[in-house]
Amino acid sequence: MDSEMEEENIGNAEGAENSIFKVRDLTKVYKMGEVKVHALRGVNLELYSAELVVLLGPSGSGKSTLLNILGGLDTATSGEVVYQGRNLTQASEQELTEYRRFHIGFVFQFYNLIPSLTALENVAVVTEIAKKPMAPEDALEIVGLGERLDHFPAQLSGGEQQRVAIARAVAKNPEVLLCDEPTGALDFTTGVVVLEALEQVNRKLGTTTVIITHNADIAGMADRVIRLSNGLISGIVRNPSKKSPREMRW
């Protein structure tokens, strides 16, 4: 760990006024055939408005599970997740759908674009159902793909596809952006471009951004780094100064 970083106590509430997520004693157990997997074993956490957080941990540590529950994609076994006063763990299917529709943007490791729609249409498929979206063209402009609006995913490189995915996620003006290993499938140079886009979105739009990665070097760009190990938070560290993606090496 870098000496410039300060160790922070688990569970310390800081700036509680702009806390966006409150997670209490969150557990998740799911069955894989005969086996029970304890993905989360009692996570306590708070996330604050406009911050960029990196969720770090080895594979199997529960990072994706935590992200999915925060995003309303999955349900908890026990515990509580409150988003701006709404209890997500007790929400119905319809309420979760609405939550995802208006408040959350997702970026996945393998982009998950719709292959039969162009870049512009992939963004429009989300803005069409949003309350106050930006124009799809503007979202694509933010990620630097203003010239590739009519290309299909098959005609875009991996990095470009991921940037379309980011545009898709931010086009609805969500309060929260959740990214699951956004650079996992990309080479170093492209990865930097993608991270730059995320960093820009977080800075310019004030979107609370959570990035999952197993790559510790990426942690340098975060406001806070939350470490997960074996279903529990093993440490939360605040970065006194954030690195820009260009300064990172992995």
Place this chain on the structure above:
Amino acid sequence: MKVLDRKLFRDLWKIKGQVAAIALVIVSGVATFTMFISTMNSLNLTRGRFYKDYRFAEVFASLKRAPESLKNRIAEIPGVNQVETRVVADVKLNVRNFSEPVTAKIVSVPESVASPLNGIYIRRGRLVDPWKENEAVVGEPFAEAHGFNPGDTLDAVINGKWKKLTIVGIALSPEFVLQVRPGAISPDYKRYAILWMGRRALGTAYDMEGAFNDVTLTLDAGAKLDDILIQLDGLLERYGGLGSYGRKDQISHRYLTEEFRQLETSATIFPIIFIAVSAFLINVVISRTISTQREQIAALKAFGYSNRDIGIHYLKLVMVIVFLGVAGGLTVGAWLGHSLANLYIEFYRFPYLMYKLQPSVAIAATLIVTISAIAGNLLSIRKAAKLPPAEAMRPEPPTKYRKSFVESLGLWHLLSQPAKIIVRNIERRPIKSFLSVTGIALACAIMMAGTFFDDAVDFMVAVQFKLSQKEDMAVTFVEPTSVKALFELKRMKGIQHAEPFRTVPARLRFQHRSYRTSIQGVPPESHLHVLLDTDLKPTSPPPDGVVLTDYLGDLLAVKPGDRLTIEILEGSRPVRQVPVVSLMPQYIGLNAYMDLSALNRLMREGEAISGAYLTTDSLYQQEIYEELIEMPRVVGTVVRKDEIKNFYETQAEFLLFFTFVASLLAGVIAFGVVYNSARIALAERSRELASLRVLGYTRAEISYIFLGELALLTLAAIPLGFLIGKGICIYLAKAIESDLFRLPVVVEPGTYSLAATVVVVSAFLSGLIVRHRLDHLDLVAVLKTKE
């Protein structure tokens, strides 16, 4: 949902071959349904209109002779609306340039007014002039068959005297929409005619001035038919009444009604098969699409699309295919229906055809297809809609393979590696493999059902005309005569053998059931008109008692040993109790047979005969005809050979139409099922097949692995198809059986092999198309894509 709709159409365009194949199956189903139903509706509509416009009667009765004054008493029967009395007779005709015997039915028309009932539609020319003795109006089919025009003449033997008739008009009538000689199985326009002549002229010729021998009635609304029939019979009995009957038993009407029943049956069974197959195919395609789009579904849900949105999206996919099929099917069906209806008009002579595709048919077809398509896919779509987004983002678990059934048989070591791949793949998804096999089997079954009529009819004709009715000619006398007439016939040059017969109209009764038919008396050692037992072996009529057609036995619910009440409708009209000795199989008509002497004893008359069956030397054929036509006591001659030839000629066009259509439809199903299975299998397994190519397998070898599976499924489908096909034939035969005729369930080897061939060829063609894609697998691209 605009952007999602674009995705929809692009997804469909990507699999346009499969969409087209499935749509074609739906088209076939909807077209068959539409064709049969619209034809039936149109003929029904046409018939209704024709009957109404030309005042078709509701009750009919023939008798020997009654005074015209009886008409008033008939009119007084409660419920009777209108009465028309007529003179009707059977005559012989001599047609120039046509040497074969021709018979006709002449019906009188009133002189100065249009007939109150059973009006005639004059196509060309005019009605008869009341003051001319020898004018006649001729039925259109007969006129067409011989090229008659108004102004031509025709020789007829009317009540034993030759008359030269002048044809003044060519007409059709609701009474004779189907013109079939009594006892014949199909119309014979060349040798049987309907003629209309003036009442006075005909009355004079038959000594019926001020008298009638035929009466028709219409009824008041709500009148009770049975009561009226009983009362009418009561009035006519002393005048030799032969028993009255309602419109539903009038022969022309009856045949057409039976035809409607057949159309309705066909309209049910064939479309059901197509629609079931199409629902299955859509299911296969949609399931596949959904499973390959799991991650897209997850992404959409992650971005806030609800379960309902996803469900509707895939439902729309189903509906586009359904819509294409229904639209195409209605169009093709309407066209086919029109063609079929026009074919029917050749048979059933209406003056016009009111073809109409009723909206209810289109709506019914659309609803049926839509409901079955949705029902068949509801589960897959629901699964997709309810897919938890987190789970949808996880890749589908790898396909489970396990030890196959064949392995457990201990034969595994006998198979080559490629063969092992084929077998494991079939066993991997047993239900899907079974459904594909069933789909192809249904194609085979449809082909069989479409062509089995041919075989059944051949068998029917062979039994009836080769085993049972072996005479060259049947000669009927004007009225029952003494057996001496037989010797007169035997003495004619060229007559090899003659056997007498007696036909007596009778009503058969058992408990509360009755049926009106004729009793045929045949001599004990009959060679020409042979009774057959249940094994189709010749048997003699019993010395006492009656033998019934098995279907008649069922209708009357009698068994051998029961005593039947026979009311003779001729002569002294005795009523007797006669034991039923046995039931015999017969495909045409419902008949009762007795020993000739026994029948004469029943009638309490001497040895009387109604006619004779003859075998002739073909060298003297012409002379025999000429002599017969001159014999006053002979009212009609029927030549067996002609009857058979005529039957086939009239059926031929129909059979060709149905065989062609059946082949097409069977081909569409077989092609649809195989092509779909192949395309999907190719998509699922291109990675695996590309890997084999990289490992050094040739194109031929991977074709063998891939298409070998489809070939195996097709071959397995054929015996199943034979089984299902036979089942459908049995169902069809049962569904259309009636007292007019019954179809034997006979399927010739040729039908089986034709069905198998059509299926194999269709499967082969779709295999070829897919093989083309297989040969052009882009190995690098396939291996690069994420599994």
